[in-house]
Amino acid sequence: QKEVEQDPGPLSVPEGAIVSLNCTYSNSAFQYFMWYRQYSRKGPELLMYTYSSGNKEDGRFTAQVDKSSKYISLFIRDSQPSDSATYLCATFTGGGNKLTFGTGTQLKVEL
């Protein structure tokens, strides 16, 4: 079993839809959670960074962490074609900052 599980997709939605991306993890020592967006042939771009359980909102993006069920989510409201990318969840325990990634979910927002 992988430490972080993420559905690879691809996920295709119409423009304007609400997108829900999810990851589960198995190691309760993971304390910090991130969502990265990666466009083709580019490095990952940090979208959200959270520590505690609960919601964190930034514009059209909301990150949700539920440590009791080891479940993390990213919601994208009013999705745009420019949101088409691969979304990677990542987590680490702290200290050495070594990340554990999900496999990434490929998202396509269609006109």
Next chain:
Amino acid sequence: GAVVSQHPSRVICKSGTSVKIECRSLDFQATTMFWYRQFPKKSLMLMATSNEGSKATYEQGVEKDKFLINHASLTLSTLTVTSAHPEDSSFYICSASGQGVVANQPQHFGDGTRLSIL
């Protein structure tokens, strides 16, 4: 803020050549830098972790003599692929993390280097 610059973005060279890739943190001090390799449609694979002024820590299966990492300053790390062969062709990405007033900072990534060995 938190910009990481990676250079070059694309390299094509002959087998047996050594290739150096630079990773710079432009607006913060990177106490730790990481080097990843990514295969098409796959997630990132950590190759090594380097702390400024220390020897890099390599992940299992990564040849330290093949992939030389130097982190000589708080803003620069380099990865040298020595005597590169076609199987070394890949997308190499660096990231940097700072430890400022707030601990446990996230990693910020460069835009990657696409290496093709002919």
